[in-house]
Amino acid sequence: MKELSNLALAVQPSTTMAIDAMFKQMKAEGQDVIGFGAGEPDFATPDHIKEAGIEAIHHNETKYTPSAGTLELRKAICQRMKEDLGLEYEPSQVAVSNGAKTCVYVALRALVNPGDEVILPAPYWVSYIELIRMVGGVPVVIDTTEQEHFKITAQKLAAAITPKTKCMILNNPSNPTGMMYSRKELEEIARVCVEKDIYVISDEIYCNLVYDGEEFVSLPTLSPEIKERTLLINGVSKSYAMTGWRIGYVAANPQVAKIISNYLSHCTGSPCTISQKAAAVAYSASQELVDTMRQAFERRRNYMVERMNQIEGVSCIQPHGAFYVMMNIEKLVGKEFHGTVIRDADDFGNLFLKYGKVAVVPGTGFGAPNFVRWSYATSIENIKEGLNRLEKFLKGETV
Ligand SMILES: Cc1ncc(COP(=O)(O)O)c(C=O)c1O
Structure with a gap:
């Protein structure tokens, strides 16, 4: 058969969608996983x-x-x-x-x-x-x-x-x-x-x-x-x-x-x-509801940023818009967790999903290999539990 288009062959699948797919599969299998990968508001359309x-x-x-x-x-x-x-x-x-x-x-x-x-x-x-x-x-x-x-x-x-x-x-x-x-x-x-x-x-x-x-x-x-x-x-x-x-x-x-x-x-x-x-x-x-949703995102951001910066080994700077936090994992690179040395955000993302039961998006696909992206377009309860799990994971515990 003739070759396919070079431009089309070069297209890489979306990494944000890949991690989301893995998360959804684990969820479908009945596993208790929490997703912070999605780039969409969790609110219903008004x-x-x-x-x-x-x-x-x-x-x-x-x-x-x-x-x-x-x-x-x-x-x-x-x-x-x-x-x-x-x-x-x-x-x-x-x-x-x-x-x-x-x-x-x-x-x-x-x-x-x-x-x-x-x-x-x-x-x-x-x-x-x-x-x-x-x-x-x-x-x-x-x-x-x-x-x-x-x-x-x-x-x-x-x-x-x-x-x-x-x-x-x-x-x-x-x-x-x-x-x-x-x-x-x-x-x-x-x-x-x-x-x-x-x-x-x-x-x-x-x-x-x-x-x-x-x-x-x-x-x-x-x-x-x-x-x-x-x-x-x-x-x-x-x-x-x-x-x-x-x-x-x-x-x-x-x-x-x-x-x-x-x-x-x-x-x-x-x-x-x-x-x-x-x-x-x-x-x-x-446009009232737009602002109601914005305020909810702001409360979640405040909680996530404050709590993340209290956790040993990771940190983040305060974002001013959208609904994402970039967590810095530089201090974890080269360290061993659950028997595997973390080389970059991909390793962290895979291990955290496997042992922490939390899906975040590795920054590798964003051109930021020492960062992972957490979306706070999810409930405050999920955010609290996700960060609890992060703490446990970093202590070497399995969720
Ligand atoms: C920066 C940015 N632009 C565009 C889009 C796509 O938006 P739409 O759902 O309208 O295609 C997204 C979705 O994640 C985004 O983050």
């Missing part, structure tokens, strides 16, 4: 949003829609961006698709020619690096340290830009680190992007999950020049507990939005009609 989906079905709103989404939804998105972030976009500048993940993919498709470089700060969300490769781009990873709060600086960015650089991907607040850029840091980054004329795919999907009363700054608000070069990614998954409805969007300058819409018209047809109805209600109804 009732008024579910009702909108059900009504759409009853009213036979079950046919194709325009490829970039209904005008109703794109108007609701524009209104929400205006109210929440002070951003002005026309509905024609918004393309809705099957989750923010697809939107990152089509954004890269719109920008990248084979061989173009795409700058990616590490630790990064696992899918970015694979998506860059899937469009024939060359990822240029900028490493950051815990001391730097896992954030790149304008200087580091400028040093990584070459004549082949087409764009960078900036995720703010970040999965997996939970870190958030300040207005000043973003202004400096934006200045470099404009000066060097590169695009930015700004993934702001966690924009509503921000803590300690800190200000979230959306990149394209900073100047008309950076807005022109920004492909803004967002969606309903994290803010409205709607991961399974699969609605995300990209907002961009009219030319980019048009080519993305053309692209989508051939590869996805249109986003799910029923989900679009529900998403339109999510964006246009009262």
Whole structure:
């Protein structure tokens, strides 16, 4: 048989999904395991949003829609961006698709020619690096340290830009680190992007999950020049507990939005009609529940961070957004637990699942081999028990 596509063969499976699959298998076998791997809110989709989906079905709103989404939804998105972030976009500048993940993919498709470089700060969300490769781009990873709060600086960015650089991907607040850029840091980054004329795919999907009363700054608000070069990614998954409805969007300058819409018209047809109805209600109804969920996440973060830093051998810095904590396991590397020497986060993740009955995500897939990611999108009871188990595991006890 003929060879398969080289680009497709090079795609690695998602490590976050691999650990989640292992966790689910252990759970299905009846084992008492607790999962901190999932990147989705544990809350149910709010009732008024579910009702909108059900009504759409009853009213036979079950046919194709325009490829970039209904005008109703794109108007609701524009209104929400205006109210929440002070951003002005026309509905024609918004393309809705099957989750923010697809939107990152089509954004890269719109920008990248084979061989173009795409700058990616590490630790990064696992899918970015694979998506860059899937469009024939060359990822240029900028490493950051815990001391730097896992954030790149304008200087580091400028040093990584070459004549082949087409764009960078900036995720703010970040999965997996939970870190958030300040207005000043973003202004400096934006200045470099404009000066060097590169695009930015700004993934702001966690924009509503921000803590300690800190200000979230959306990149394209900073100047008309950076807005022109920004492909803004967002969606309903994290803010409205709607991961399974699969609605995300990209907002961009009219030319980019048009080519993305053309692209989508051939590869996805249109986003799910029923989900679009529900998403339109999510964006246009009262936003009170978004803040209720945010407050719950903040309480869980506070507990997790405080408790983790009391446990001998591990530590973490305080995240400012999203729902993840990066636990530093540097002190455990080279030590033996349950008869195995821990070399990196993969070893830790496997051993902790086997003997501690807790699933966390090794940072290896995020470009952070001495860290594991804990998601606090789970109940406070689970968080307490997970950290109890961590303590036991590190003492050499089996759960
Ligand atoms: C940074 C980031 N961007 C995008 C997504 C994908 O979101 P969606 O469910 O809308 O595809 C995720 C999901 O984990 C994410 O963490």
